[in-house]
Amino acid sequence: MVRKMSKRSRDPAINKLREVKAEAESLGIPETIINGLQAVDDLATAREDYCDSKTSTASEPMAALIKDTLEHPWQNVYEEGKTAWNITPRMMSGNLEGYVLKFLVSASKSKNVLEVGMLTGCAALGMAEVMPDDGKVVTCEIDPYLVDLARKLMDRSPHGKKVEILTGPAIESLNGLAKKNQKFDFIFIDADKPGYCDYFNICFSELLAPGGTIAMDNALFGGKPYMEDSPPNEGVTKFNNMIVTRKDIYYVLMPIRDGIMLIRRKEDMNGTV
Ligand SMILES: C[S@@+](CC[C@H](N)C(=O)[O-])C[C@H]1O[C@@H](n2cnc3c(N)ncnc32)[C@H](O)[C@@H]1O
Incomplete structure (x- = not known):
């Protein structure tokens, strides 16, 4: 699942990663690197979503x-x-x-x-x-x-x-x-x-x-x-x-x-x- 996240994360490491990715994009860095940075963001986000999905639902x-x-x-x-x-x-x-x-x-x-x-x-x-x-x-x-x-x-x-x-x-x-x-x-x-x-x-x-x-x-x-x-x-x-x-x-x-x-x-x- 690839999601383009823009909203700020609670984790400053993810926010830093997003800044680096934006900078890399503006510098025309090869797409494989950009995709790699996005994959890291996706993994971190999926981890949070996974925890939510493996927690009992609310009344x-x-x-x-x-x-x-x-x-x-x-x-x-x-x-x-x-x-x-x-x-x-x-x-x-x-x-x-x-x-x-x-x-x-x-x-x-x-x-x-x-x-x-x-x-x-x-x-x-x-x-x-x-x-x-x-x-x-x-x-x-x-x-x-x-x-x-x-x-x-x-x-x-x-x-x-x-x-x-x-x-x-x-x-x-x-x-x-x-x-x-x-x-x-x-x-x-x-x-x-x-x-x-x-x-x-x-x-x-x-x-x-x-x-x-x-x-x-x-x-x-x-x-x-x-x-x-x-x-x-x-x-x-x-x-x-x-x-x-x-x-x-x-x-x-x-x-x-x-x-x-x-x-x-x-x-x-x-x-x-
Ligand atoms: C992070 S929120 C609380 C979230 C809540 N515990 C929950 O489960 O969703 C912080 C709350 O503290 C209240 N608050 C801030 N300063 C306060 C103070 N000096 N005395 C009492 N409440 C205060 C705010 O109005 C706000 O509603």
């Missing part, structure tokens, strides 16, 4: 939520002043990452889940789908327009009732949860990247239940953290650099989509033998 309400998020007139609602910024549906976790979260939540038998950064509710509803009737997902979202939209999209599913939305800046919502001494078995952090260190610190020290797991999305952040000119003290790079200095946790960066970092307390993972 009907979830498929509808994903479709409606992709087709929403984001540009118009932004120009009408309804959203604080021009939202791109690329921010949505989607079906494959949604299933990764479902596996983590169901394998850990989590009954209390926290999400930081909801968008239209793709991950929140996905996790709710695999939780028992008395399970609960608390999710934080700053944008009131998204809160209303997500509520509508999630409530088309019987699992939507398990999702509680806290509207406002996530740090305030997290402080409020800590004050009420709430604990969560699984925490998915996926909001603004400059806030990652603060979100992690309060989640880890105040909100994570014994035996719990934290997942941080976008740990690869389009390649920025491993590019040579990346400022070490910004956003995701700063967060990743902070994590590796800690002695009290185990962590793993999984190269799924834009990277998911899993973090657990060492005491919850060390064997006793």
Whole structure:
């Protein structure tokens, strides 16, 4: 299958390859080389498509939520002043990452889940789908327009009732949860990247239940953290650099989509033998 890809990839290596191919074309480089570069692009794209095709399909309400998020007139609602910024549906976790979260939540038998950064509710509803009737997902979202939209999209599913939305800046919502001494078995952090260190610190020290797991999305952040000119003290790079200095946790960066970092307390993972 040969597809001419033009849209930007999450993988900076593929984007670089496309730049090189365009340059090669403009220089009149022999067609065999151009075709070779295209074949590499096709292989990388086919790999992503293959992973999607070998992942369970979404439930009907979830498929509808994903479709409606992709087709929403984001540009118009932004120009009408309804959203604080021009939202791109690329921010949505989607079906494959949604299933990764479902596996983590169901394998850990989590009954209390926290999400930081909801968008239209793709991950929140996905996790709710695999939780028992008395399970609960608390999710934080700053944008009131998204809160209303997500509520509508999630409530088309019987699992939507398990999702509680806290509207406002996530740090305030997290402080409020800590004050009420709430604990969560699984925490998915996926909001603004400059806030990652603060979100992690309060989640880890105040909100994570014994035996719990934290997942941080976008740990690869389009390649920025491993590019040579990346400022070490910004956003995701700063967060990743902070994590590796800690002695009290185990962590793993999984190269799924834009990277998911899993973090657990060492005491919850060390064997006793
Ligand atoms: C990458 S999207 C979340 C995607 C979502 N988890 C999903 O499964 O599709 C990030 C979200 O965080 C929200 N956000 C950004 N800054 C925030 C803040 N300070 N407090 C709460 N939410 C915030 C944005 O409005 C956006 O909806």
